[in-house]
Amino acid sequence: MPAIHAYVAFGSNLGDRAAHLQRALQRLQQVPGIESLRHSSFVESAPVGDGPPQGPFLNGVAEVQTTLPPHALLAVCKALEAEAGRILPARRNQPRPLDLDLVFYGDARIDTRELVVPHREWHRRAFVTGPLRELGVDLDARPRHEPPELLDTPAALAARVGDWLAGDCTIGLVPTMGSLHDGHASLVQIARGECDRVLATIFVNPLQFGPNEDFAAYPRDLAGDLAVCRAAGADAVFAPSVAAMYDPAFCSHVAVGAAADGLEGALRPGHFSGVATVVARLFALSRAHRGYFGEKDAQQLAVIRRMTRDLGFPIRIVGCPIVREPDGLAMSSRNVYLGAEDRRAATVLHRALRSACEQFQRGERDRDRLVARVRAVVATEPRAALDYVMLRSADDLAELPPGPVDGGRLLVAAKFVDGKRPVRLLDNMVLPS
Numbered sequence: 001m002p003a004i005h006a007y008v009a010f011g012s013n014l015g016d017r018a019a020h021l022q023r024a025l026q027r028l029q030q031v032p033g034i035e036s037l038r039h040s041s042f043v044e045s046a047p048v049g050d051g052p053p054q055g056p057f058l059n060g061v062a063e064v065q066t067t068l069p070p071h072a073l074l075a076v077c078k079a080l081e082a083e084a085g086r087i088l089p090a091r092r093n094q095p096r097p098l099d100l101d102l103v104f105y106g107d108a109r110i111d112t113r114e115l116v117v118p119h120r121e122w123h124r125r126a127f128v129t130g131p132l133r134e135l136g137v138d139l140d141a142r143p144r145h146e147p148p149e150l151l152d153t154p155a156a157l158a159a160r161v162g163d164w165l166a167g168d169c170t171i172g173l174v175p176t177m178g179s180l181h182d183g184h185a186s187l188v189q190i191a192r193g194e195c196d197r198v199l200a201t202i203f204v205n206p207l208q209f210g211p212n213e214d215f216a217a218y219p220r221d222l223a224g225d226l227a228v229c230r231a232a233g234a235d236a237v238f239a240p241s242v243a244a245m246y247d248p249a250f251c252s253h254v255a256v257g258a259a260a261d262g263l264e265g266a267l268r269p270g271h272f273s274g275v276a277t278v279v280a281r282l283f284a285l286s287r288a289h290r291g292y293f294g295e296k297d298a299q300q301l302a303v304i305r306r307m308t309r310d311l312g313f314p315i316r317i318v319g320c321p322i323v324r325e326p327d328g329l330a331m332s333s334r335n336v337y338l339g340a341e342d343r344r345a346a347t348v349l350h351r352a353l354r355s356a357c358e359q360f361q362r363g364e365r366d367r368d369r370l371v372a373r374v375r376a377v378v379a380t381e382p383r384a385a386l387d388y389v390m391l392r393s394a395d396d397l398a399e400l401p402p403g404p405v406d407g408g409r410l411l412v413a414a415k416f417v418d419g420k421r422p423v424r425l426l427d428n429m430v431l432p433s
């Protein structure tokens, strides 16, 4: 293997910092497969990140010419850190005697669970860019990692997913139709905490809109959505055109049975087939290990869980809690359509659900009276036109057995018609145990 120029950033803020760094550089030079080493001067810098109060670092960068493959070089760095007494704590950003990060490995782009090269943060850290410049590295010629990476074709997605899987990464998928709000951001954040790589998708899926629904007018804002994904920690965003997603000959559809009947399924014929079809396609394209869906669309979640089981997709479906505005309104991309008065009135859904849950907590076990409670509170708001109130089992939304209820999920849907256009809002709440 020909020798490669690699750059290793080093730092220490515990013990005799200069001695730790000198020793690591000497040891690095002696490693078989490292042919030569030169390093920058040491610079002092304040600690970054959210660690506990700690002293400043002494930092620099070493340029090595090496025949070691990148993961072998990483293993050498980890061994030297351990030798210097670094214990890997449960929390990040603790004070440490030695920190060695592989910044560049030739021109390679590496995206594995243990190693991302170029280093994600190199260009944001003056204690890396300064020493690199001192070593004569042309920083403008070096790639910067500015996630999320925007992928707009299935082929581009397949390539990125292939890299992640080859690097042993777990993938979290957050399917969305864009117009992202804090509810979507919370899905990305939950995925970020559980998976090595997070893929958000933004695709307003024509298959799930009825002929008289708002496909053309559905709010679209790719730049804003990318900013939300960036802040929430997505690694990549898949935002294909309709033509890229469904080629002209596309003619396969997923039909989900009982789970898609009733509730939204009764009012929006074909809707859940459209959802199931696009989600199945996203599962296949992303090869994700986990898929994140909001509980606000409880029937959608139940349909997706059923489809996943029935068709045997090797993905774990994660239902995520509803995120609400401070006044209780469940976040939804369609809330932007509400006029000011309807926006105020729409909080009635949350109030109605809460009132019935309080009744349940006080001992009410009669389903009709719990449902009637929701209806009665919604009826206090003349702007709300109720579509339905139902009490179903909490997870799969199956009909509850007759008799007193010992739990379940209350679901409500209503239209608000006085804004820029009629807006249908959904909300639901699990009866408290």
Ligand code: PAF
Residues within 6 Å of the ligand: 175, 176, 177, 178, 203, 205, 208, 275, 278, 279, 297, 300
């Ligand atoms: O909930 C949504 O935004 C959509 O129905 C989904 C799951 C992204 C499928 O288009």
